[in-house]
Amino acid sequence: MDEPVHLQRIDPERNMRRFYAAEILPTLFGGVSVVRRWGRIGGPGRVMLETFDHAEEARAALTKLVSVKQRRGYRIEAG
Template identity: 65%
Template sequence: MGKEDACPVHLRRIDPTQNMRRFYTLAIQPTLFGGASVIRNWGRIGTNGQSMMETFDSEDEAAAASLRLERAKRRRGYTASGTTGSS
């Protein structure tokens, strides 16, 4: 909960040649029962997109899953959106 992993990760992939403008957001939030959830939100930039929540028994497991997802998206061409440091 007090880790720096709690910051949401905002990624985007823009390719005008394919008419592609996508976003992907990952966030970790604690559950009511002591676990943690990875919340994913993705879609075309300018829309609400889709969401998925996956729960884990510990925050460490959730952080590992989030990191795996982020690496997979970066391999597919997603980059940081540039506005990830202010709060």
């Protein structure tokens, strides 16, 4: 799972239009980071960065994040 992941949760009845994006990027010091962006579709959203020493740890964290978001109703964005 090295490609960026884009998820959406849209529920017109609840006026909910949210996005969640995550990707793995290298750091300047040899580690890797999972960069997460989330918020309302069309808005600036928020950003969180979590750094790991090994790419395997970052991949496991990204996989877990996507799994949790999918259980909460987010769907992978087609495109």
